[in-house]
Amino acid sequence: MSRAGRTRPAEEAAPTTAWRRPPGRPRDPMAEQRILDAAIEEYLAAGIAGFTMDRVARRAGVGKSTVYLRWPDKDTLLVESVLARSGGIEDVDTGSLRGDLVELAGNLMRFLLDPVGFASLRVAVESVATRPHRRVAIEIGERHLAAATRVFERARARGEHVDEHAATLLTDCIYGAVTIRVLRRGPDQHRAPDDADITNSCAALVDSLLPLLDR
Amino acid sequence: MSRAGRTRPAEEAAPTTAWRRPPGRPRDPMAEQRILDAAIEEYLAAGIAGFTMDRVARRAGVGKSTVYLRWPDKDTLLVESVLARSGGIEDVDTGSLRGDLVELAGNLMRFLLDPVGFASLRVAVESVATRPHRRVAIEIGERHLAAATRVFERARARGEHVDEHAATLLTDCIYGAVTIRVLRRGPDQHRAPDDADITNSCAALVDSLLPLLDR
Amino acid sequence: MSRAGRTRPAEEAAPTTAWRRPPGRPRDPMAEQRILDAAIEEYLAAGIAGFTMDRVARRAGVGKSTVYLRWPDKDTLLVESVLARSGGIEDVDTGSLRGDLVELAGNLMRFLLDPVGFASLRVAVESVATRPHRRVAIEIGERHLAAATRVFERARARGEHVDEHAATLLTDCIYGAVTIRVLRRGPDQHRAPDDADITNSCAALVDSLLPLLDR
Amino acid sequence: MSRAGRTRPAEEAAPTTAWRRPPGRPRDPMAEQRILDAAIEEYLAAGIAGFTMDRVARRAGVGKSTVYLRWPDKDTLLVESVLARSGGIEDVDTGSLRGDLVELAGNLMRFLLDPVGFASLRVAVESVATRPHRRVAIEIGERHLAAATRVFERARARGEHVDEHAATLLTDCIYGAVTIRVLRRGPDQHRAPDDADITNSCAALVDSLLPLLDR
DNA sequence: TGTTAATCGAGACGGTACGTCCCGTCTTGGA
DNA sequence: TCCAAGACGGGACGTACCGTCTCGATTAACA
Numbered sequence: 001m002s003r004a005g006r007t008r009p010a011e012e013a014a015p016t017t018a019w020r021r022p023p024g025r026p027r028d029p030m031a032e033q034r035i036l037d038a039a040i041e042e043y044l045a046a047g048i049a050g051f052t053m054d055r056v057a058r059r060a061g062v063g064k065s066t067v068y069l070r071w072p073d074k075d076t077l078l079v080e081s082v083l084a085r086s087g088g089i090e091d092v093d094t095g096s097l098r099g100d101l102v103e104l105a106g107n108l109m110r111f112l113l114d115p116v117g118f119a120s121l122r123v124a125v126e127s128v129a130t131r132p133h134r135r136v137a138i139e140i141g142e143r144h145l146a147a148a149t150r151v152f153e154r155a156r157a158r159g160e161h162v163d164e165h166a167a168t169l170l171t172d173c174i175y176g177a178v179t180i181r182v183l184r185r186g187p188d189q190h191r192a193p194d195d196a197d198i199t200n201s202c203a204a205l206v207d208s209l210l211p212l213l214d215r
Numbered sequence: 216m217s218r219a220g221r222t223r224p225a226e227e228a229a230p231t232t233a234w235r236r237p238p239g240r241p242r243d244p245m246a247e248q249r250i251l252d253a254a255i256e257e258y259l260a261a262g263i264a265g266f267t268m269d270r271v272a273r274r275a276g277v278g279k280s281t282v283y284l285r286w287p288d289k290d291t292l293l294v295e296s297v298l299a300r301s302g303g304i305e306d307v308d309t310g311s312l313r314g315d316l317v318e319l320a321g322n323l324m325r326f327l328l329d330p331v332g333f334a335s336l337r338v339a340v341e342s343v344a345t346r347p348h349r350r351v352a353i354e355i356g357e358r359h360l361a362a363a364t365r366v367f368e369r370a371r372a373r374g375e376h377v378d379e380h381a382a383t384l385l386t387d388c389i390y391g392a393v394t395i396r397v398l399r400r401g402p403d404q405h406r407a408p409d410d411a412d413i414t415n416s417c418a419a420l421v422d423s424l425l426p427l428l429d430r
Numbered sequence: 431m432s433r434a435g436r437t438r439p440a441e442e443a444a445p446t447t448a449w450r451r452p453p454g455r456p457r458d459p460m461a462e463q464r465i466l467d468a469a470i471e472e473y474l475a476a477g478i479a480g481f482t483m484d485r486v487a488r489r490a491g492v493g494k495s496t497v498y499l500r501w502p503d504k505d506t507l508l509v510e511s512v513l514a515r516s517g518g519i520e521d522v523d524t525g526s527l528r529g530d531l532v533e534l535a536g537n538l539m540r541f542l543l544d545p546v547g548f549a550s551l552r553v554a555v556e557s558v559a560t561r562p563h564r565r566v567a568i569e570i571g572e573r574h575l576a577a578a579t580r581v582f583e584r585a586r587a588r589g590e591h592v593d594e595h596a597a598t599l600l601t602d603c604i605y606g607a608v609t610i611r612v613l614r615r616g617p618d619q620h621r622a623p624d625d626a627d628i629t630n631s632c633a634a635l636v637d638s639l640l641p642l643l644d645r
Numbered sequence: 646m647s648r649a650g651r652t653r654p655a656e657e658a659a660p661t662t663a664w665r666r667p668p669g670r671p672r673d674p675m676a677e678q679r680i681l682d683a684a685i686e687e688y689l690a691a692g693i694a695g696f697t698m699d700r701v702a703r704r705a706g707v708g709k710s711t712v713y714l715r716w717p718d719k720d721t722l723l724v725e726s727v728l729a730r731s732g733g734i735e736d737v738d739t740g741s742l743r744g745d746l747v748e749l750a751g752n753l754m755r756f757l758l759d760p761v762g763f764a765s766l767r768v769a770v771e772s773v774a775t776r777p778h779r780r781v782a783i784e785i786g787e788r789h790l791a792a793a794t795r796v797f798e799r800a801r802a803r804g805e806h807v808d809e810h811a812a813t814l815l816t817d818c819i820y821g822a823v824t825i826r827v828l829r830r831g832p833d834q835h836r837a838p839d840d841a842d843i844t845n846s847c848a849a850l851v852d853s854l855l856p857l858l859d860r
Numbered sequence: 861t862g863t864t865a866a867t868c869g870a871g872a873c874g875g876t877a878c879g880t881c882c883c884g885t886c887t888t889g890g891a
Numbered sequence: 892t893c894c895a896a897g898a899c900g901g902g903a904c905g906t907a908c909c910g911t912c913t914c915g916a917t918t919a920a921c922a
Contacts, residue, residue, distance in 0.1 A: 176391020
């Protein structure tokens with residue numbers, strides 16, 4: 001997620017040394033967010049084809065130099081905008097493994113059905129193919145995986161016996177099936193399905209797969 | 216897969232009437248394939264960034280007009296090139312359901328690990344998001360799905376009892392898991408994994424999921 | 431005015447030998463004129479920029495090959511179309527030298543004020559600059575000059591003494607002045623000047639210049 | 646001669662207010678001339694057929710955008726290039742009316758015999774026909790006319806009596822005759838005629854026409 | 861109170877590719 | 892052999908962006 005720009009205080013490692021503001025006019029702290037927002041809005045409005053640095057800068061009320069000072073090129077800006085927006089795959093904790101998994105699957109499905117969320121899938125797939133951005137895909141993957149991992153850890157902490165292999169399998173199947181099903185219908189099919197529908201179908205999926213844990 | 220060009224004999228609805236060649240010089244029947252080939256070669260050589268209509272035309276030994284007569288724009292040409300190349304998800308028939316499924320999963324994984332195959336995934340994901348090409352994604356999906364469907368039908372024909380729901384679930388899980396795992400490592404990680412490795416991991420996946428069929 | 435096409439009977443020198451029709455389908459005798467007409471219409475309608483071989487052929491109801499069989503390229507067709515249309519600088523004969531010259535000047539002015547006539551000036555100037563068509567400019571010049579020459583010859587035949595040099599000078603001045611004046615106001619200034627106006631101004635011009643003949 | 650670009654200081658009407666540079670990077674003041682030069686060179690080297698925007702930009706060491714920022718299209722650039730080059734119809738002042746007129750006629754003839762000068766005639770004739778550029782023709786005309794006007798004014802200042810009508814007539818005849826004679830032989834007939842020849846023929850022309858001033 | 865230096869909005873710059881248009885040629889089946 | 896139709900290879904057009912650059916104006920910390 002690090003940008004090419006010069007380091008900022010928060011990211012510095014110097015623990016004891018006092019931080020000295022670099023000389024010159026400091027960067028506008030608002031610009032960053034304004035640009036990210038403008039980028040997402042442009043992307044959502046016009047798709048990847050209409051996504052133009054000039055337009056993003058214009059919409060953000062910012063000069064192009066201000067953009068290029070922070071992101072080295074268009075692709076990077078797009079990727080980071082999407083990532084910044086699709087950020088929080090919040091942790092889930094319903095008390096039971098089944099409940100957690102249903103919630104997890106539901107979250108992913110809701111996420112992918114949202115245009116920005118789906119965009120992060122596009123970005124991930126695209127970045128797998130373009131060497132320099134592969135990191136992005138991995139990061140997105142990790143983020144979702146981490147939530148699943150914690151769910152299983154909590155289950156073990158509760159005393160349930162969960163085989164490591166089975167857990168991985170379950171995760172891949174749940175995430176994979178959800179993804180493939182969303183791909184089959186596309187995001188935001190003009191009207192997303194009812195929240196209850198999502199939960200129901202995810203519950204059915206999880207219930208079908210749960211037996212795998214018992215060998 | 217039909218282009219914007221004028222109708223060709225095979226696509227005509229006229230049942231009894233003899234087909235009359237339209238007036239004027241007929242389109243070069245070779246050009247079509249030469250362009251598609253050149254497009255894939257350019258794409259593989261230079262990636263999406265270096266994919267240029269002029270270069271494709273040049274490589275195909277063709278004028279740009281000849282290209283634009285057949286495909287309305289760069290995106291469409293790229294998509295159809297990839298699709299044309301990623302065509303044959305051949306049918307599998309090993310005699311047993313388990314064997315078929317292992318083969319199916321292996322085919323998909325090998326397909327996705329190949330640059331052109333992975334490109335078709337990119338194209339599918341991208342086309343889900345861009346309304347005008349959604350058809351493409353569906354077509355790719357169908358193509359893979361059809362192979363799975365036939366496998367289950369053959370199983371039923373052999374007398375095995377296969378629940379409809381379970382079959383769908385199995386298909387989604389296998390395809391989903393394979394896809395997600397490929398996404399995790401990317402295509403053509405400089406050297407694709409051994410063919411035996413692929414088969415082994417697919418066998419493990421299928422064996423783990425097969426119990427789902429028995430409720 | 432000869433085209434690149436194969437020779438036609440009328441242009442042949444064979445005096446006594448019977449002319450044998452060449453084998454194959456004879457050329458459509460109408461096509462020639464239809465194409466010339468269409469060319470002028472297109473030129474007048476859209477100017478040189480909108481003058482397209484495809485459009486000319488289409489308007490003439492003719493295939494492009496039919497055009498190219500008769501004229502080797504666009505420029506030649508345009509030039510010959512204009513020339514064909516601006517053809518007749520009719521002879522004048524009013525009985526007196528002054529009358530003839532006034533008529534001559536008037537004809538030229540009317541000719542240049544007509545869009546097609548002015549086009550022939552454009553074509554002439556242009557063709558002076560483009561080596562391969564220089565012939566055209568000369569031809570146009572000759573055509574106008576010839577009329578003047580005949581006027582002076584007739585004057586001499588009537589017994590008037592007309593110095594050769596003075597005649598040339600007079601011709602150049604009359605034609606030159608008329609041309610320059612038309613250039614100053616442009617052709618078809620939405621509404622051409624009254625025919626009487628033209629005659630009057632030409633008469634004034636000629637009357638002013640006539641004394642030059644008496645040394 | 647003004648282009649579509651934004652206003653420059655000199656053209657501004659603000660009388661007392663200080664001029665403020667518009668925001669953004671100012672246009673490269675050299676580019677203008679470099680492009681005009683490159684255009685003329687291309688035109689002279691390859692004629693109108695080989696006159697390509699890409700080549701002009703390349704030769705000027707400039708991007709196409711830089712060209713199109715200043716001239717809206719190829720025709721306009723060509724016209725203005727020619728005009729810029731054919732600029733200086735210098736004033737003449739030999740002390741006598743006859744001397745001035747001979748000089749004037751000689752200048753015009755030399756001008757028209759030079760490829761660039763003749764090009765300006767082409768441009769003028771062409772622009773008379775194409776509404777949007779008519780201004781150009783007028784400007785070229787005025788420029789030459791002005792020199793003649795000043796000659797006659799000076800003559801009057803010297804006390805010579807010069808009738809207004811006669812002066813106009815003389816100008817039209819001289820310019821017209823010279824133009825028509827150049828048209829008859831074309832510019833740069835591989836080798837322009839000797840400078841003395843030009844002067845001689847112009848002197849003869851003027852001497853023949855001078856009597857017109859005395860009624 | 862300047863001086864220094866980085867950032868800001870704006871927009872011109874050198875490039876490159878797009879998709880369109882047209883030229884002059886070629887290739888059909890039919891006249 | 893010509894004809895109408897229209898595809899073909901080639902190449903220029905004018906547009907749109909990219910990522911860089913150059914302005915004058917700001918905005919701090921340092922002197």
